[in-house]
Amino acid sequence: MPGPAARPAPDRGRTVLGPALALVHTGRAPTRSALTEALGVTRATAGAVASELAALGLVTVDARPAGGGRGRPSHRLAVDPAGPVVLAAQIHADGFSVALAGLGGVLEEPVDLPLPRPGDPGRVLRAVAEAGARLVAASPRSCLGAALAVPTPVAEPDGTALAALYLDWPAGTPVTDLFAAAVAEAVPGAALPTAVANDANLAALAEHRHGAGRDARHLLYVTSGHRGVGGALVVDGRLHTGSAGLALEVGQLVVDPAGRPCPCGRRGCLDVEADPPALLAAAGRTPRPGEPLLDAARAVTRAAGRDPAARAAVDRVADRLGAGIAGMVNILDPDRIVLGGLHRDLLAAAPERLPAAVAGQCLWGRRAGVPLLPAALERPDLAGAAELAWQPYLDDPSAVAA
Incomplete structure (x- = not known):
């Protein structure tokens, strides 16, 4: 797949590549004209940006213009249904869930499983990573990262769980490091970026981007x-x-x-x-x-x-x-x-x-x-974990080609 170096965009276009992908991801730019208006750029720049996102395998540009409005019909934009995915995971008091998610805020069918017993952090996180690895292995789409929603505040920047009261984990559990190690072991050779955050925070983010909080x-x-x-x-x-x-x-x-x-x-x-x-x-x-x-x-x-x-x-x-x-x-x-x-x-x-x-x-x-x-959203915690895993690529879509 050609990367950004093979499909150069204007300087202005490159600076808005991330905002452009975010607009398509959240459904706010369903056409190239909507993208042009939302970004405040020329039609030529919006076209170059859309083309580069398509070259990265992130969006599709429909050659059939969308009509029905005033002015010149515009090409439709959508997330690429065959594009890459991320692994979203959630832990709660009764079990854990994993799902793959492409852009657009849509989860593939989640898998819900009980917590292993005993439920010490390392054992639980290994079970989560292994369940996620099975989904990644069964999917024809490339996986770009993994993120986990947990029912505890997660301190920044050290990534420790401070009060996982309902999981009976010790205060200060290094949940971010443990999850990263579990994913690296379960998905060898992929070197997937990982992240962990509080479940309510992530659910709020998903609802704001794709749900009742838009x-x-x-x-x-x-x-x-x-x-x-x-x-x-x-x-x-x-x-x-x-x-x-x-x-x-x-x-x-x-x-x-x-x-x-x-x-x-x-x-x-x-x-x-x-x-x-x-x-x-x-x-x-x-x-x-x-x-x-x-x-x-x-x-x-x-x-x-x-x-x-x-x-x-x-x-x-x-x-x-x-x-x-x-x-x-x-x-x-x-x-x-x-x-x-x-x-x-x-x-x-x-x-x-x-x-x-x-x-x-x-x-x-x-x-x-x-x-x-x-x-x-039916599964906002999982959808929010997907948002967390996608965030580095929403910030810099060219990282997909890295």
Whole structure:
């Protein structure tokens, strides 16, 4: 495949190669004319950029112009369905998942597996890497990198997991280095770049690029998967991670000082008042052996319309979640709030009560008018891991040819 040296672009075109790929990747440049307008370049430069991205095997340029609008018809642009992929992985309290993902935010069919026992970090990460390696080996498409979403804050720049409370990993586990070593062993000879980040941060990034958070300037994302509550803030398209990657640990907001004990040592944290175990406890339900906590909790939300105990549990947890979100709104002033995981189901089961709980404790009340929306992506954590793995190539598409 010819690289950038074989298909030179104008200097201006080369500086916008990454932004151009990002526009196609997020669906914001479906035609060459849309790319021209979004980049603020000439048609000739946009054409050269599109051609170089096509030469790299990242996008396709349809020779049949797209009509239907004013002015000259324009060539269609799309991500190349036969182009390279990345490996996305996610670990949660009930298991782990792996999937391949091309550009465009679309995952191939994920594989979900239980955590190995014992679940020490090295053993778990080797299992993740080996499952991913099987997908890479079975795919005809080249793999450019791997990234992992984990249910813990990951300190920057050292890449240590500081509080993997629900995995029972020691504080300071060098998760980034361990994952890199596991991938190198499982996919020998490929030298795949790897990265690890907090699952809520990555889910927020995916929702902002491809889901319910598109075009939001200040996006607050709040979610609960299998245990605990996560949150993230995207400002002007970039994650706000703080000085060391540890910002927006929203699960540690106390919403009931006399509430359930939290693994952090306090009581009533959002982590334990608005997650699946909290909803199940409030409803007096016990998951069946082997049943994921999230699936069991979602069954409670679906039963809320006909089961008084389920209704009371949904209302209780919605009130706790609303109090936590109101506190975040008072501090962060987002223009959109997206709810993922169990919280998306709570919004569906309590479409009036949950927004009212937020408005009732928000400084601006209902006048704040912050939209409260369900997440649009089915697997935002995995999709976010894919975004993390793709990021070096979105920054510099020519690295594909390296």
